[in-house]
Amino acid sequence: MPMVSSMESNELRTSLRDLERAEAAPYVDFPPTPWWYFLAVPAWAAAMTTAVHLALVEDVSSWWLTLALVALALLVGAFVGWYGRYHGAVPSLRGSKPREIRTAYRQYAMGAVLVLLAIGVAVATLPWWGSAAVAFVAVGAGIGIYEVAYSRAAAAARERLA
Numbered sequence: 001m002p003m004v005s006s007m008e009s010n011e012l013r014t015s016l017r018d019l020e021r022a023e024a025a026p027y028v029d030f031p032p033t034p035w036w037y038f039l040a041v042p043a044w045a046a047a048m049t050t051a052v053h054l055a056l057v058e059d060v061s062s063w064w065l066t067l068a069l070v071a072l073a074l075l076v077g078a079f080v081g082w083y084g085r086y087h088g089a090v091p092s093l094r095g096s097k098p099r100e101i102r103t104a105y106r107q108y109a110m111g112a113v114l115v116l117l118a119i120g121v122a123v124a125t126l127p128w129w130g131s132a133a134v135a136f137v138a139v140g141a142g143i144g145i146y147e148v149a150y151s152r153a154a155a156a157a158r159e160r161l162a
Contacts, residue, residue: 017161020161021161023096023097024097024098024101024157024161025089026087026088026089026090026091026092027091027097027098027101027154027157028098028101028154028157028158028161029158030087030091030154031086031087033147034086037143038140038143038144038147039140040079041139041140041143042135042136042137042139042140042143043136044072044075044076045119045135045136045138045139046132046133046135046136046139047068047072047132048072048135049119049122049123049131049132049134049135050068050128050129050131050132051065051068051069051072052123053123053128053131053132054128056123057123057124057128058128093105098153098157098160098161099157100153100154100156100157100160101150101153101154101157103153104146104149104150104152104153107146107149108146108149108150111142111145111146112142114142115138115139115142118134118138119131119134119135119138122134122135
């Protein structure tokens, strides 16, 4: 078996570290979230909640619901397209990512379930404007908490990979 010199071993470690940094880059090197995001996303969630509430509880015409859902879907599509250009390399939910980011994603998923449950209870028990308000506040608080958690996770990953 050939012997590996310490210089070759150091070069291999350096190469592996560089590869890990490159894989982590989309998750830890990103532009700041724009200020309007923290208003637009909760407003979108309130609008979606209103559409669902009116369709399920108030029995509003399916034509209006279809129009509202198409408009909301187009907004999501426009946002995702813009975000891809703004961010450059958009992080993926699949594949390899820093362990700190995996933790932030798991926390996000648990928070999202709680937010959806709160909105579901609101739709079932409150008038449309009440469920829209719950959606706005719950989603706004949720993305605020997630942004802080993700920023901390990205900073920890950057520090570990430095």
